[in-house]
Amino acid sequence: MPFLISALHLIHFLQKNNKELAEMSYLKANAVLPKNLIKEIQKYVQGETIYIPKPENAHRKWGTRSGARKTLDERNQSIKDSFKSGKTISQLAEEYYLSIETIKKIIYKK
Structure with missing residues (x-):
């Protein structure tokens, strides 16, 4: 072998x-x-x-070569920070052009 x-x-x-x-x-x-x-x-x-x-x-994780993974991670962290600062899920969904369910997944992901 x-x-x-x-x-x-x-x-x-x-x-x-x-x-x-x-x-x-x-x-x-x-x-x-x-x-x-x-x-x-x-x-x-x-x-x-x-x-x-x-x-x-x-194997590399999706988006690591192109930088897309880093961009999404930064966006998701910004969403979490905004939520902790008092923005509502609805406001974040509108601001980031994402569904309410997607915002919830980002916020509540461990």
């Missing part, structure tokens, strides 16, 4: 560091994997497109 994990790291490295490969919708196994690993994979699947997921620790 350590060999398989290192092959996955190789693919990740190639995708991050080679624009041409990163822009492709798939990678050819012969271009990035050792022959003995390809033979091992062929015991399970041949001639098919397979998805190899990222390791769990490589």
Whole structure:
């Protein structure tokens, strides 16, 4: 198994560091994997497109790369602060163009 994990790291490295490969919708196994690993994979699947997921620790939360997550977190904190300062849920819904239920979810989220 350590060999398989290192092959996955190789693919990740190639995708991050080679624009041409990163822009492709798939990678050819012969271009990035050792022959003995390809033979091992062929015991399970041949001639098919397979998805190899990222390791769990490589996943990013939604919006972290684009900055959208940070923007929403800041907006939500502003909503919570305004509510603590006395604004009503209805006022906040109108001000932020959100439904009353969405404002409640933001305010009462732990």
